Amino acid sequence: MLVFSSSRWDPAAAEHVEGYNRLISRLPGLAGARLLRIGPDGPWRELGFADAELSIPVITEGSAEMARRYGVREGPAVFVIDAAGVIRWRHVEGDALATPDDVARALASTSGDESHASGTWTRREFVATTMAAAFAIALLPLTRRANLQAQTSAAALGAGASDTVAVTLKVNGRELSLQLDPRVTLLDALREYAAMPGTKKGCDHGQCGACTVHVDGRRVLSCLTFAVMQQGKAITTIEGLAQSVGASGDALHPMQQAFLAHDGFQCGYCTPGQIMSACAMVKEPWGAEDNDVREAMSGNICRCGAYPNIVAAIQEVRRGKTSTESGASKGAAT
Amino acid sequence: MIPFDYTLATTLDDAIGAGGRPSTHYVAGGTTLIDLMKLNVETPAHLVDINSLGNADASLAQVSDLPGGGIRLGALARMSDVAWDSRVRGRYPMLSQSLLLAASGQLRNMASMGGNVLQRTRCPYFRDTATPCNKREPGSGCSALHGFNRSHAILGTSEHCIATHPSDLAVALVALDAVVRVRGGPQGGRVAERTIPFAEFHVLPGAHPEHETTLRHGELITAIDVPALSFATRSLYLKVRDRASYAFALASAAVALDLRGGTIRRARIALGGVGTKPWRSHEAEHALAGKAATPATFAAVADIALRGAVTHQHNAFKVKLAKKTLVRALTQVMA
Numbered sequence: 001m002l003v004f005s006s007s008r009w010d011p012a013a014a015e016h017v018e019g020y021n022r023l024i025s026r027l028p029g030l031a032g033a034r035l036l037r038i039g040p041d042g043p044w045r046e047l048g049f050a051d052a053e054l055s056i057p058v059i060t061e062g063s064a065e066m067a068r069r070y071g072v073r074e075g076p077a078v079f080v081i082d083a084a085g086v087i088r089w090r091h092v093e094g095d096a097l098a099t100p101d102d103v104a105r106a107l108a109s110t111s112g113d114e115s116h117a118s119g120t121w122t123r124r125e126f127v128a129t130t131m132a133a134a135f136a137i138a139l140l141p142l143t144r145r146a147n148l149q150a151q152t153s154a155a156a157l158g159a160g161a162s163d164t165v166a167v168t169l170k171v172n173g174r175e176l177s178l179q180l181d182p183r184v185t186l187l188d189a190l191r192e193y194a195a196m197p198g199t200k201k202g203c204d205h206g207q208c209g210a211c212t213v214h215v216d217g218r219r220v221l222s223c224l225t226f227a228v229m230q231q232g233k234a235i236t237t238i239e240g241l242a243q244s245v246g247a248s249g250d251a252l253h254p255m256q257q258a259f260l261a262h263d264g265f266q267c268g269y270c271t272p273g274q275i276m277s278a279c280a281m282v283k284e285p286w287g288a289e290d291n292d293v294r295e296a297m298s299g300n301i302c303r304c305g306a307y308p309n310i311v312a313a314i315q316e317v318r319r320g321k322t323s324t325e326s327g328a329s330k331g332a333a334t
Numbered sequence: 335m336i337p338f339d340y341t342l343a344t345t346l347d348d349a350i351g352a353g354g355r356p357s358t359h360y361v362a363g364g365t366t367l368i369d370l371m372k373l374n375v376e377t378p379a380h381l382v383d384i385n386s387l388g389n390a391d392a393s394l395a396q397v398s399d400l401p402g403g404g405i406r407l408g409a410l411a412r413m414s415d416v417a418w419d420s421r422v423r424g425r426y427p428m429l430s431q432s433l434l435l436a437a438s439g440q441l442r443n444m445a446s447m448g449g450n451v452l453q454r455t456r457c458p459y460f461r462d463t464a465t466p467c468n469k470r471e472p473g474s475g476c477s478a479l480h481g482f483n484r485s486h487a488i489l490g491t492s493e494h495c496i497a498t499h500p501s502d503l504a505v506a507l508v509a510l511d512a513v514v515r516v517r518g519g520p521q522g523g524r525v526a527e528r529t530i531p532f533a534e535f536h537v538l539p540g541a542h543p544e545h546e547t548t549l550r551h552g553e554l555i556t557a558i559d560v561p562a563l564s565f566a567t568r569s570l571y572l573k574v575r576d577r578a579s580y581a582f583a584l585a586s587a588a589v590a591l592d593l594r595g596g597t598i599r600r601a602r603i604a605l606g607g608v609g610t611k612p613w614r615s616h617e618a619e620h621a622l623a624g625k626a627a628t629p630a631t632f633a634a635v636a637d638i639a640l641r642g643a644v645t646h647q648h649n650a651f652k653v654k655l656a657k658k659t660l661v662r663a664l665t666q667v668m669a
Contacts, residue, residue, distance in 0.1 A: 165340065182340040182381070185368070205369050206441060218414075218443040224365045225444065228340050229383055281439060285418055298579035299438020 167228050171196065172240025182228050187211045189227035190237060198238040198272050202301070209300035212273040212280075213237050219280035238272035241279065255279050258313035266304035274300045278314045290315060335371050342383045345390050346556070350518030352382045354552030360384050362410055363444035365437075366453040374463050375454075375470055384554065385410065394556060397422060403562030409448035409555040413503070417442065426560060428569035428588045432506040435573045438580050448555035451504050451514070451535065452547065455497035456582055457486065468494045469543040484648035485584070488656070490610035491644050495543030498607060499536065500582050505606035506571055507532045508614045509588040512560045516553045527556070536611035543610075565592035565600065572663040573606070574655060583607030585656040587663035591627070598622045598631075603639060608656045615639040618660075632664045633657075 202210030214236040343349035357379040370376040388395030395410035417433035459477035466475035569590035575581040586606035618639035636657035
């Protein structure tokens with residue numbers, strides 16, 4: 001969880017203490033935890049809670065850049081980020097900080113998504129996963145915010161252009177509301193602002209295919225389009241590929257399964273782009289031969305040279321033989 | 335990349351109203367423009383997104399029939415839409431082939447017809463702001479003349495620029511006598527539509543390589559019309575490059591033959607990868623008319639098509655390569 005607060009933060013203020021206690025006590029497995037200690041002042045301050053191995057690191061300096069990266073310009077904001085680094089919930093608009101009840105509901109829904117039926121987090125799991133995902137409260141003092149806005153204005157004056165704009169993207173069936181500079185490509189929006197790093201940045205100039213995603217069902221290069229241009233489109237990334245064909249839990253898309261079965265990679269960096277490209281290619285009117293696959297996939301470069309196995313994987317899917325029954329679908333809850 | 339402001343145009347009038355401002359670019363697929371913006375080669379202050387214009391007027395984004403058997407390519411139609419269109423494949427095989435041999439599957443899903451014919455050269459000096467380039471910075475000099483010029487043009491060059499026009503599609507379009515339809519202009523607003531014959535759309539570099547087309551600032555391509563050409567059913571686009579796929583042409587040929595018996599009545603010939611603009615060779619076409627379709631005829635015609643080629647240190651091989659490419663294309667299209 002990340003919290004951006006626009007007022008000078010006094011961790012010991014009574015209303016804050018009450019807020020933490022209400023928030024923490026709402027979290028599954030943490031009923032009864034109370035704020036116990038506040039660490040010494042510094043770049044990081046820790047909030048410790050009684051009856052919990054939980055402490056919350058609080059970033060008190062250098063957070064203007066982080067706020068900007070999350071598209072926060074003014075007013076308080078709260079982000080809930082899951083253990084995979086995906087932003088699951090945000091509260092950016094408005095003058096009021098999200099209530100502890102709001103945050104607790106978001107956290108509960110996050111746990112439900114992650115193969116925990118719902119609200120069945122143990123305290124240990126909760127602590128481990130959320131700490132790994134940088135469970136933090138960040139403070140953005142008013143003075144730093146003013147500096148940030150001054151810098152942005154100066155840049156805008158210099159070039160006769162712009163500020164950030166509100167951008168709503170529909171990624172893997174979920175709506176993401178971001179505040180972005182128009183220069184942000186779809187690729188950077190996914191990786192740097194929506195915390196979905198599955199889509200890879202290779203050349204960043206449309207020459208390697210690593211950044212391939214689907215827009216309205218067609219494969220495109222996310223590095224050569226601005227995020228602001230892709231509003232209203234259905235965007236699918238490697239993270240949402242399996243669910244796009246109805247797979248649940250840890251089950252893979254047949255193409256992912258085929259890449260595993262045929263060793264269609266070595267280092268794996270080009271693989272998300274290869275798989276996204278391959279899934280779209282099988283729906284295009286190419287011929288049936290291996291050479292047709294090579295031609296259709298020529299926009300995806302593999303530095304390791306796994307091409308023969310990539311072709312084999314794609315041909316297996318095109319011929320309708322899948323290997324989805326082998327071992328990879330473990331622990332699917334539903 | 336310098337900051338810009340972004341406008342989403344929803345109607346054609348909105349788009350050309352916004353597009354006439356100074357330092358303004360239209361953006362459709364963005365595959366050339368955004369690449370060059372990242373390199374600071376293109377530095378627009380305003381971007382007008384025209385991708386939604388198809389919602390108000392679907393024909394802008396579609397392939398449609400013209401009276402008399404021709405075809406209209408909406409400016410926003412994507413390369414893949416046109417390449418796979420059954421009418422295009424049936425009536426103009428060279429057009430479909432020029433598209434499928436260009437770029438990659440992903441890029442073809444993005445790049446539009448209008449953007450394709452406006453794409454900038456791939457000359458590495460044009461793309462590198464650390465080197466002089468008359469096209470990018472008029473008067474700064476040409477780095478390619480005495481630099482590494484293996485990929486550069488041998489036809490239509492000047493002492494100011496030897497950059498190759500990169501489009502495959504444009505080679506097929508110039509062979510097919512296509513016509514570019516445009517709207518708008520410096521004043522924006524409701525300027526009447528005008529048409530530009532494709533052969534007059536691109537211009538030779540001469541002393542001003544920064545001027546690449548006869549399109550005026552603010553004008554927006556709405557469609558490219560391809561007139562009926564009965565013998566284009568016997569047409570071919572052959573592309574020769576350093577690798578088998580996903581590379582720009584070292585040499586290419588778009589050919590169509592009107593054959594009766596073993597005699598050529600009419601022909602269309604255009605070359606790519608060797609010219610500073612899409613290179614139509616009327617001389618070669620005239621030389622083919624009335625001749626028997628034999629290897630000797632094709633070889634003689636190839637000599638005519640490459641007459642006047644000017645080479646530089648690393649690209650002399652292109653003369654022979656272009657001739658052989660044209661001969662092979664003519665031979666294959668007979669089959």
